[in-house]
Amino acid sequence: MDPMAEIRLTFFQECEEQLTALENGLLAMQEGESDSETVNAVFRAVHSIKGGAGAFKLDALVSFAHVFETALDKVRSGQLVPEAEAMKLFLRAADALADLVSASRDGAVADTAPYAGIEEEFNALIGGGGAAAEDDEFAGLDFQPIVTAFAEPATARNSYHIRFRPLRDLYAKANEPLALFRELGRLGTLEAQCDIKNLPFLDTFEPEDSYLSWQLTLDTENPIAAVKEIFDFVEGDCDLVIAPASTEASAPPLQEMDITAILRKVREEAPAIAAVTAAAPAADADSAPRAKAVVQPTIRVDLDRVDRLINLVGELVINQAMLTQRVLHSSHVRDREVTSSLEELERLTREIQESVMAIRAQPVRPLFQRMSRIVREVADATAKDVRLRTEGEATEVDKTVVELLADPLTHMIRNAVDHGLESPEQRSALGKPPEGTVRLAAAHRSGRVIIEVSDDGQGINRPKVLQKAIANGLVPPDAQLSDSEIDNLLFLPGFSTASSVSNISGRGVGMDVVKRSIQALGGRISISSAPGQGSTFTLSLPLTLAVLDGIVVTVDEQVFVIPLTAIVETVKHEPSRIHHLGDHSFVLRVRDVLVPLVDVGAELGVRAPASDLRSGVAILIETANGTRSALLVDNIQDQRQVVIKSLETNYMRVDGIAAATILGDGRVAMILDVDALVGPRHHEWNPAEIPLAKAS
Amino acid sequence: MIEKSARELTREAEFVAFRAGGLEFCINIMSVREIRGWTPATAIPRAPSYIRGVINLRGVVLPIVDLGVRLGLPGTEPTARHVIIVAQVGERAAGLLVDSVSDILSLEDTSIQPTPDVASQLARMFVRGVIAMDGRMISVITMDNVLPAGMELDAA
Numbered sequence: 001m002d003p004m005a006e007i008r009l010t011f012f013q014e015c016e017e018q019l020t021a022l023e024n025g026l027l028a029m030q031e032g033e034s035d036s037e038t039v040n041a042v043f044r045a046v047h048s049i050k051g052g053a054g055a056f057k058l059d060a061l062v063s064f065a066h067v068f069e070t071a072l073d074k075v076r077s078g079q080l081v082p083e084a085e086a087m088k089l090f091l092r093a094a095d096a097l098a099d100l101v102s103a104s105r106d107g108a109v110a111d112t113a114p115y116a117g118i119e120e121e122f123n124a125l126i127g128g129g130g131a132a133a134e135d136d137e138f139a140g141l142d143f144q145p146i147v148t149a150f151a152e153p154a155t156a157r158n159s160y161h162i163r164f165r166p167l168r169d170l171y172a173k174a175n176e177p178l179a180l181f182r183e184l185g186r187l188g189t190l191e192a193q194c195d196i197k198n199l200p201f202l203d204t205f206e207p208e209d210s211y212l213s214w215q216l217t218l219d220t221e222n223p224i225a226a227v228k229e230i231f232d233f234v235e236g237d238c239d240l241v242i243a244p245a246s247t248e249a250s251a252p253p254l255q256e257m258d259i260t261a262i263l264r265k266v267r268e269e270a271p272a273i274a275a276v277t278a279a280a281p282a283a284d285a286d287s288a289p290r291a292k293a294v295v296q297p298t299i300r301v302d303l304d305r306v307d308r309l310i311n312l313v314g315e316l317v318i319n320q321a322m323l324t325q326r327v328l329h330s331s332h333v334r335d336r337e338v339t340s341s342l343e344e345l346e347r348l349t350r351e352i353q354e355s356v357m358a359i360r361a362q363p364v365r366p367l368f369q370r371m372s373r374i375v376r377e378v379a380d381a382t383a384k385d386v387r388l389r390t391e392g393e394a395t396e397v398d399k400t401v402v403e404l405l406a407d408p409l410t411h412m413i414r415n416a417v418d419h420g421l422e423s424p425e426q427r428s429a430l431g432k433p434p435e436g437t438v439r440l441a442a443a444h445r446s447g448r449v450i451i452e453v454s455d456d457g458q459g460i461n462r463p464k465v466l467q468k469a470i471a472n473g474l475v476p477p478d479a480q481l482s483d484s485e486i487d488n489l490l491f492l493p494g495f496s497t498a499s500s501v502s503n504i505s506g507r508g509v510g511m512d513v514v515k516r517s518i519q520a521l522g523g524r525i526s527i528s529s530a531p532g533q534g535s536t537f538t539l540s541l542p543l544t545l546a547v548l549d550g551i552v553v554t555v556d557e558q559v560f561v562i563p564l565t566a567i568v569e570t571v572k573h574e575p576s577r578i579h580h581l582g583d584h585s586f587v588l589r590v591r592d593v594l595v596p597l598v599d600v601g602a603e604l605g606v607r608a609p610a611s612d613l614r615s616g617v618a619i620l621i622e623t624a625n626g627t628r629s630a631l632l633v634d635n636i637q638d639q640r641q642v643v644i645k646s647l648e649t650n651y652m653r654v655d656g657i658a659a660a661t662i663l664g665d666g667r668v669a670m671i672l673d674v675d676a677l678v679g680p681r682h683h684e685w686n687p688a689e690i691p692l693a694k695a696s
Numbered sequence: 697m698i699e700k701s702a703r704e705l706t707r708e709a710e711f712v713a714f715r716a717g718g719l720e721f722c723i724n725i726m727s728v729r730e731i732r733g734w735t736p737a738t739a740i741p742r743a744p745s746y747i748r749g750v751i752n753l754r755g756v757v758l759p760i761v762d763l764g765v766r767l768g769l770p771g772t773e774p775t776a777r778h779v780i781i782v783a784q785v786g787e788r789a790a791g792l793l794v795d796s797v798s799d800i801l802s803l804e805d806t807s808i809q810p811t812p813d814v815a816s817q818l819a820r821m822f823v824r825g826v827i828a829m830d831g832r833m834i835s836v837i838t839m840d841n842v843l844p845a846g847m848e849l850d851a852a
Contacts, residue, residue, distance in 0.1 A: 315755030558739060604741035647740075650788045651750065651759040652844065654742055660750060660757045668738040668750045668757055 011052045012105045013300070018045040019098050023369050026094055030087045036076070043072045044232060049101065058104045060112055061097075067119045068093050071126050077225055086125060088376075093118050095373050158220055159245040160227055165213035170237035177214065183230045188220030217245070303399075306359050310546060313349075313356045314643045320349045321664040357544055362402050364442045364451070365393035370406065371413050371440055378417040385424050385434055386417050391441035397449050398544040404521055405451070405541070408514040412453045412537055413438065415511075420457035420535055430532070432456070449543060454536035460529040462486045469495065487527045491515045522548060522565050547641050550671065552663070553619070553633040555601040559669045561642055561661055562619060562631065566674045571618040571630060584609040588618055588630040595620065597630045598678050604656055621674050629678040644671065711801045713834055714781065716794040717769030720834045722801055722827070723792075727784045727839055731797055734778040744844055748774070748793055753782065760791040761842050768818045785839045792842070801834070803827060808836055 025042035050065035071090075074080035082090065096118050162184075166177055184190050193215045200211065218227065224242060231240055324342050368390045379386040397405075421427075421436035428434050441452045462483060469475045469489045481489075489495060493512040518525045522542045529535035542548065542565075550561040571577075577589040578597060588597040597618060602609040618630040642661040645668075647654060658673035711722035712731070737749030737760045746765035750757050760780060765771040772778065772795065780791040808825035821841040827834045 311755055318752070318755065606739075606741060645755070645757045647750070647757055650757060650790060651740065651747075654740055656741060660738075662752045662755065662757075666752055667736070668752050670738070670741065 008056060011056065012101065015049055015052070015101045015105075018049050019094070019101065020366060020369065021045045022094050022097070023091075023372070026087065026090050027372065029082060030084075030091070034082075039072070039076050043069065043076050046072055046097070047232070049097065053104070056104075060115070061100050061104050064097065064100055064115045064119060067122045068097060071122045073225075074126050077223075080126060089118070089121055089125065091376060093122070095376070098373075158222070158224070160216075160218045160220070160224065161241075161243045161245050162216040162218060162227070163213070163239070163241040163243075164216060164231075165239040166210050166234070167237050167239070168208065168210045170234050171208070171210060173234075173237060175234050175237065177212075180230055180234065181214075181216070184216065184218055184227070187222045187226060187230075188218055190219075191217040213239075301359075306356075310356050310360065313353050314546065314645075317349050317353055317643065318662045318664070318666060320345055322666045325664055357398075357546065358396070360399050360544070360546075361396035362399050363394050363396050364402060364405075364449075367402050367406060367409065368393050368440055368442075371409060374410050374413050375417060375438055378414050382418055383423070384417060384421055384436060386421060386436050386438055388413075389437055389439045391439070392443045395442035395444060395449060397442075397541065398546070400545050401449075401521055401541055401543075404517065405539075408517045408539075409440075409451070409453070411511075411514050413440070416453055416455040416457070416535075420455035422458050444543075445540075449539075449541045451539040451541065452536055453539075454534060456534040459531040459533055459535050460487055460490070460527075462531070465489055484528075487529055490527065491525070519565070521545070522563065524565060546644060548644050548661075548671065549639070549641050550661075551619075551636055552638040552640060552642075552669070553600075553617075554635045554637060555604070555633050556606045558606055559637070559663065559667070560600065560633070561669055561671045562621070562633075562674065563658070563671065564639070566621045566623070568620040568622050568628065570636065571620055573616055573618050590620055590630070593628075595628045595630050596678065597632055599632045600672070600677065601632075601634075603677055621678070623675045623678060627678075629674075631672075631674065631677065642669075642671070708802050708804050711803055711836065712781065712797060713799050713801050714779070714794045714797045716792075717764030717767060717772070718795075719767075719769065720798070720832055721763070721794075721837045722834050723781065723783065723837045723839070725800065729782045729784055729789060732780050732782065734774045734776060734780060734793070745771075747844070751780075751791065753789075753791070756789070758782065758789055758791050759843070760793050762793045763837075763842070764793075764795075766842060767822060768816065783839050785843055788843070790839070790843055801827075801829075811835075 022042055022045035025038050025045065028038050029042065046065050046069045050062055050069055053061040053065060071080070071093075075082055080086070096115055100115060164177070164180075166175075170177075181190065181192055195213045195215060196211070198211045198213065199205075220227070224244060227242055231238070231242075234240075324346060327338060327342060372388045372390070375386050375388040378384075416438045417436075421438070422430065422432075424434035427436065437456045439452065439454045441454075443450050466475070466479075466481065466486050466489070469486075469492070470477050470479070472495065474489060474492050474495060475481065490511045491514075493510070495510050495512065515525050518539055518541070522545065524540045526538045526540075527535065528538070548561075549564040551564060551567065553560050553562060571588065571590055579587050579589065579594070581587060584599075584602065586597040586599070587594045599610060601607040616632045616634050617636055618632055619636075620628060620630050622628050642663070645660045645662060647657060647660045647670075654670075656673055656677045658671045658676075660668050661671055663669050710725040712725050712728050713720060713722040715721075732753075735751050737751045739749040740747055740759070743749070746762050748760040748762050750759050752758075762771055772793065774793060777796070779794050779797050781794060781797070782789060782791050808827055810825055811820055811823045812826065819835075822837050823835045824838040825836045827836065
């Protein structure tokens with residue numbers, strides 16, 4: 001890759017981070033956090049995007065970011081108090097900025113019309129246009145005169161004393177004090193004095209440390225904000241004090257002191273302030289946004305490297321299990337020291353495995369943030385007032401799970417807003433607050449991730465659902481279904497509750513697709529609803545796709561693994577419960593329900609179809625489309641977590657087999673694809689035709 | 697393909713010679729990743745008869761092809777003395793179950809003769825040419841068609 005393309009790639013990666021920070025900050029502001037730290041963070045995000053975009057000559061992006069930035073700057077300087085409407089505009093602008101960034105990344109920006117609309121709204125908001133295209137040469141600097149809190153008119157000459165002491169990090173990040181001074185010099189007349197008294201003797205001199213500090217006096221027409229902005233990119237990497245020399249009103253405590261005394265005082269207090277900042281995360285929740293400024297150092301790693309590490313560790317786990325098994329089975333070694341070393345090895349291996357898996361784990365926050373955009377869009381399109389409340393955004397899940405959740409979650413959120421919530425008028429008439437709430441929550445529960453999507457809308461209209469299911473031929477007209485059975489009809493293929501196809505959720509994909517994609521992730525979905533109070537969809541997902549909980553079974557001396565997510569229960573095998581339908585077809589009676597009984601051995605061609613199935617264990621399973629079947633195996637050996645290995649990497653897809661795994665003895669075992677096993681022959685079989693007993 | 701690299705056309709190449717189903721074969725050493733002893737394989741359901749199953753090769757699931765059966769020769773009942781040649785097939789890896797590995801041959805490309813017309817259709821799929829050497833006849837195997845056809849489509 002040529003270096004420029006690489007830098008460009010980094011720029012867009014960083015844009016993603018800036019956009020996240022932007023949206024975070026805006027949402028915090030919407031929640032009423034208006035402290036300068038939050039506003040500054042928002043401003044900085046847009047500013048950085050603009051700066052980078054300028055370097056890559058992404059003009060559409062620069063000009064939009066500029067207008068956005070100008071409006072934010074008004075907020076920052078206190079000239080504009082963001083009302084609810086303005087906040088909505090800011091959020092929409094953030095969405096538009098995200099679109100522009102991705103459009104710029106993928107090539108050209110095709111249509112600037114939607115952005116122009118927002119630009120105009122901004123201009124109306126800040127009262128007057130023409131702010132754009134003012135400072136192309138110095139995209140990183142803003143020369144607009146801004147009226148500040150000071151008593152003087154903006155054109156008056158201000159004098160600032162600046163005490164600037166770079167820290168080691170400032171140099172480490174390749175910043176250069178001289179460049180900063182040059183920028184300051186552009187603002188007015190600058191006098192600089194270098195303080196070298198901290199310079200050590202050569203024997204203790206650290207070439208990479210920072211020893212110099214400067215005392216600067218700046219005479220300028222610009223407000224203090226413009227001065228501060230120059231130090232924007234080194235904030236946190238230097239000790240910086242900017243004090244207006246001539247203003248008394250802005251700094252009352254400074255009145256009787258001369259500047260050196262102030263500086264001395266500041267220097268004394270600086271360590272204390274630093275200590276407070278460091279303690280802030282633990283201290284109280286209110287200072288949390290402030291604490292965000294202290295970022296944990298991170299590195300970017302190629303995903304392939306992580307995956308290779310995960311594979312290696314998976315191998316290590318298998319090898320460790322094999323070693324333990326071999327040593328303990330060999331009769332001559334029963335040494336206690338060997339045994340305890342093996343136990344220690346096992347503990348270490350597990351720990352390494354967990355830590356390595358944790359590298360792939362990612363918080364669901366970015367996913368949830370995407371959803372807040374979906375909510376805004378659907379709310380706009382349906383003229384509803386919706387607030388998205390998110391909980392547990394820090395919950396971590398495997399990267400792939402996070403990625404594959406985006407589509408089903410989008411669909412469910414759309415459904416919740418479009419079908420779940422009533423219109424503001426209806427809500428008011430029902431005595432509910434006109435603003436509907438959609439709640440998106442994530443949490444860890446017993447080794448799985450639980451994600452809940454709930455709304456405080458009308459709940460599932462069960463008579464309508466049933467009527468629709470009957471009309472679509474999904475249930476016989478005289479069916480008697482319980483409430484939860486009616487709710488679960490939503491997951492049947494070919495079911496859609498929208499009476500007319502709307503452009504929001506009626507896209508021909510129903511909840512059955514959602515259910516299938518959740519199941520493909522090894523998860524389950526359930527629904528609960530109360531009329532008039534809302535509905536809740538609950539997703540239960542595995543933490544990772546690299547391992548799976550399954551039961552180990554044998555069929556004709558071959559070992560197979562059945563994923564636990566598909567299993568409803570194991571059924572005691574009694575010949576009297578099996579009914580022969582002829583042609584090697586059997587059904588099993590589970591309580592009072594008849595389900596097809598599939599002989600795994602015969603189905604996979606391991607053995608010839610038997611004419612009677614008198615021995616073995618039946619396992620009741622539920623497939624992705626909700627149908628139940630029983631699998632007949634010879635024996636259940638174990639329940640355990642297995643590492644998923646692809647069979648397709650070196651071989652090919654095998655019908656009826658989902659993947660392979662390696663068991664503790666080092667041998668490969670096949671993981672069954674239960675859907676495919678019972679699917680083709682039984683797909684016409686409909687669960688609604690025979691009322692199902694509930695799984696106990 | 698590895699077998700057709702420019703280096704091989706002009707210079708000497710090395711081949712691993714082995715016996716399978718009572719006949720002698722060889723394979724370009726560049727496509728051999730390792731040679732290991734036989735370990736019991738797990739059968740793959742619905743697999744062709746020449747697929748012995750899969751084994752665990754340091755965490756990778758590796759399909760094992762019984763080369764004798766693949767070439768229409770009688771199958772072997774593998775013992776610990778049998779050998780698996782782990783070979784690269786495009787992006788994939790596969791193990792070849794053979795009776796034994798005999799030696800490493802340095803051959804010039806010109807010493808490989810075209811497969812005689814008498815060879816069966818099946819053999820023509822895998823045999824790129826033959827080598828006459830010290831009264832022996834060694835068939836040069838190409839890995840392209842050793843695995844089931846569906847896999848090549850998948851790989852594309």
